[in-house]
Amino acid sequence: MILTDREILLAIGNGQIVVDPVPEEDAISATSLDLTLADSGETWQALPGQPIRPGAAGYNYRQLGQRRTRVALSGYAMDPGSFLLAWTHETISLPLQSRLAARVEGKSSLARLGLGVHVTAPTIHAGFAGQIQLEMFNFGPNQIILDAGMRICQLIYEMTLGTPSKGYTGTFAGQTANP
Amino acid sequence: MRVKYTYRTAGSIPSEALVEIPTTSGSEEVIVHVSQVDDTSVEVGFIGRRDKTVLVELPRESMTGRWRVWVPESEVA
Numbered sequence: 001m002i003l004t005d006r007e008i009l010l011a012i013g014n015g016q017i018v019v020d021p022v023p024e025e026d027a028i029s030a031t032s033l034d035l036t037l038a039d040s041g042e043t044w045q046a047l048p049g050q051p052i053r054p055g056a057a058g059y060n061y062r063q064l065g066q067r068r069t070r071v072a073l074s075g076y077a078m079d080p081g082s083f084l085l086a087w088t089h090e091t092i093s094l095p096l097q098s099r100l101a102a103r104v105e106g107k108s109s110l111a112r113l114g115l116g117v118h119v120t121a122p123t124i125h126a127g128f129a130g131q132i133q134l135e136m137f138n139f140g141p142n143q144i145i146l147d148a149g150m151r152i153c154q155l156i157y158e159m160t161l162g163t164p165s166k167g168y169t170g171t172f173a174g175q176t177a178n179p
Numbered sequence: 180m181r182v183k184y185t186y187r188t189a190g191s192i193p194s195e196a197l198v199e200i201p202t203t204s205g206s207e208e209v210i211v212h213v214s215q216v217d218d219t220s221v222e223v224g225f226i227g228r229r230d231k232t233v234l235v236e237l238p239r240e241s242m243t244g245r246w247r248v249w250v251p252e253s254e255v256a
Contacts (some may be wrong), residue, residue: 040192059242062197085191091212128239131194165224165226166235166236
């Protein structure tokens with residue numbers, strides 16, 4: 001079940017959803033909350049002849065550091081076909097006991113320009129805390145200028161059925177139906 | 180519940196840290212929010228226990244795509 005504007009505001013008010021900084025009321029629509037772009041991101045540089053093999057034994061993300069470059073996102077020009085790792089300015093928290101998860105989705109105003117904000121990984125799991133990572137891609141033919149603080153994505157909040165195991169601390173914590 | 184990490188470095192943004200957690204099948208790298216780590220350990224969710232190992236759920240998906248990992252009991256903080 002998707003939370004409506006009234007339920008989102010109630011959930012923020014009673015701490016079931018934490019958004020820092022607290023969003024302005026006009027950031028909320030009927031069934032979503034708009035989030036804004038942080039002031040920096042990262043781009044990837046390919047190393048010729050050195051593909052990335054995430055499934056290999058010993059794969060190490062830290063070793064990819066030399067391929068990543070920090071970029072400021074004030075007036076950042078995103079070329080057609082380019083990829084950018086970015087984050088929301090807002091820090092989000094979904095306490096496990098809130099029985100809520102979320103999906104980060106694009107905004108239609110940007111999608112019509114060809115701008116995507118995630119690469120098949122929209123789920124914000126129950127218990128998440130942090131700034132939301134955006135895997136941005138310019139699918140359109142035009143260069144798109146990004147500015148920190150612009151509305152970049154929206155969050156859709158959904159109720160979960162029950163509390164996830166990791167959030168359950170009662171007498172029977174750790175027990176399963178089929179031990 | 181918390182488990183010890185063996186390595187910590189800064190993440191891509193100030194609010195993130197990359198930590199390495201020892202598991203029964205090798206180390207797992209996971210990027211977490213700085214509020215979820217202290218000087219020695221990282222916050223995880225307890226799922227179950229078997230022999231001298233504990234099944235925990237990581238705060239976020241690890242760099243190899245895992246959410247749940249078996250950790251030696253000795254690594255629980």
